[in-house]
Amino acid sequence: MVDYLLENSTTILIFVATALLGWYIFSLPGMRNMPPGPFPLPVVGNFLMLAQPGVTLLTLFPALAAKYGKIFTFLAGNKPVILINDVTLVKEAFVKRGDITSNRPQHYYVIQKIADQVGLGVTLSNGQPWKDLRRVSITAMRDLGAGRRSMEGNIQEEVTEVLKVIEKVKDSPFDLKPLLMMATSNVISTIVFGSRFEFEDTKFQLLLQQLSQATSVNALFLPSNFLPLVRYFSKEEDHFITSLKTTSKHIKELLADHEESFDPHNIRDFVDLALQMRRSDPKRRHFEDLNMRRAIVDMFNAGSETTATTLQWLLFYMANNPDIQARCQAEIDEVLGDGRKVTYSDRDKLKYTEACVLEVLRVRPVAPFGFPRYVEEDFKLHGYTIPKGSVCFANILAINNDPELFSKPEKFDPTRWFGDNGEVTGRDRSISFSMGQYRYWQDGLSIKTTLSIKFAK
Incomplete structure (x- = not known):
């Protein structure tokens, strides 16, 4: 037998190589009726495309959307990642089929690591x-x-504090992002902790620095999630986890005072609500300190980092479009008069200003690809098969630059948001905060609701 194998080793190797090649070819997305995409290499899939100089997710995925159309497959290692580049298909996948696409992928290496640590x-x-x-x-x-008059007062207080700082440094170059982060984080802090921080508070500044570091890493697209060998020589995910750990430590210190002063008859904020639920049902282990601290990090990231980034881009486009800035200022002066503070009820009168905000959210969405959706079972989308175990993303950046939805999408043009009647319209064309389906649980009853998140709503 050994002699036979040795004599026919070349033939056997050719047969094995042919079989492996055939298996590889027939396992490609196109052979499984999956959406088209770039030709993948064995083991690494399409990841080497991101290793090219100057190529990032923000440049690669919109380019692939332009080439492959409304939906394409990007093979991350041997894991299919489906990018949906059409607003109608996003609604179909995430809302109509939300029963099988609402979960997050728990098999990601980074997610598995942070589950027990933060x-x-x-x-x-x-x-x-x-x-x-x-x-x-x-x-x-x-x-x-949110939605209460007291919140308007909190926002106005932070605006006043921001203007004080700007007044002091207005004649010098100044990075506004940290200042905007402090202001927006304080608004969230009043909901989470029931109080605000002083801008000069060093612990507060350190907390925001760690939050910024954590969000600067796109942990869901790290190669270590898809390529096991990378985990032995690349520890990029450790920087992300370390930032989350440090942030969690700061939040733990802030929680200590709350636990001592907790009164079930006087619920002051998010922390009190969580403590109340924990004490009413001790079996709900996800309300233990670790996960509750992580939920607070999520609230700060979702409510402060995103808003601060949007405000930063808004100021950028105002500075680079002085004619648009002047029109906004004229409208604000006309509506508010002599120094009155703006309120949410003024929104309907500040039409051009709102259009500018919508345009910023279109060209600079805070989460260009949203969050990943894990596919629980096979389903059909746009004639293709989306297989169980794959991960779907809404390519928000591509959708918001779709010329079929927005004429000359490369141009910053707030007037595109006005209808023939002069009213702001078409807000649902942009999905800058993604969309999806959720189940709201109240008094033991499940009410199935569809949610399309829009700005300031």
Whole structure:
């Protein structure tokens, strides 16, 4: 037998190589009726495309969308990642089929590592932990902050503090991002902790630095998630996890005072709501310190980093378009008169200003690809098969630059948001905060609701 194998080794090797090549070819997306995409290499898939000089996700995915159309497959190692580049298809995949696409992928290497070290919070958890954490978060935002007149007062207070700082440095170059982060984070802090921080507070500044470092890493697209060999010589995910750990440590210190002063008859903020739920049902382990701290990090990231970034881009486009800035200023002067502070009720009168905000959110979406959606079972989309186990992203950047939706999308033009009647319209064309389906649990009843998140709503 050994002699036979040795004599026919060349033939056997050719046969094995041919079989492996055939298996590889027939396992490609095109052979499985998956959406088209760039030709992948064995083992690494399409990852080497991101290793080219000057190529990032922000340049590569819009370019692939332009080439392959409304939907394409990017093979990350041997894991299919589906990018959906059409707003109608995003609604179909994430809303109509939300029953099988709402969960987060738990198989990602980074997610597995942070689960036991810093918790999954709201954004990365699934099942009952997600439902409970989300319920408390929404209750806190609704009953303790968002939409209430007291929140307008908190926002106006932060605006006043920002203007004081700008007045002191107005004649010198100045990085506004840290200042905007402090202001927007203080608005979230009033909901989470029931109080604000002074801008000069060094612990507050350190907390925001760690938050910024954590969000600067696109942890969901790290090669270590898809290429096991990379994990032995690249520890990029460790920087991300270290930032989250440091942030969690700071939040733990802030929670200590709350636990000592907790009064179940006087619910002051998000933390009190979480403590109340924990004490009413000790079996809900996801309300233990680790995961609750991670949920607080999510609230700060979602409510402060995104808003500060949008404000920064808004100021950038105003500075680079003085004619647009002048028109905004004229409208604000006309509506507010002599120094009156703006309120949410002024929104309908500040039409051009709102259009400018919508245009900034279109050209600079805060989450260009949203969050990953794990596919629980095979389903059809645009004639293709989206297989179980794949991960879907909404290519928000490509959608917001689709010439079929926005004429001359490369141009910053607030007037594109006005209808023939002069009213701001077409807000649903842009999905800068993605869309999806959620289940809101109240008094043991599940109410299935469709949500398309829009700015200031």
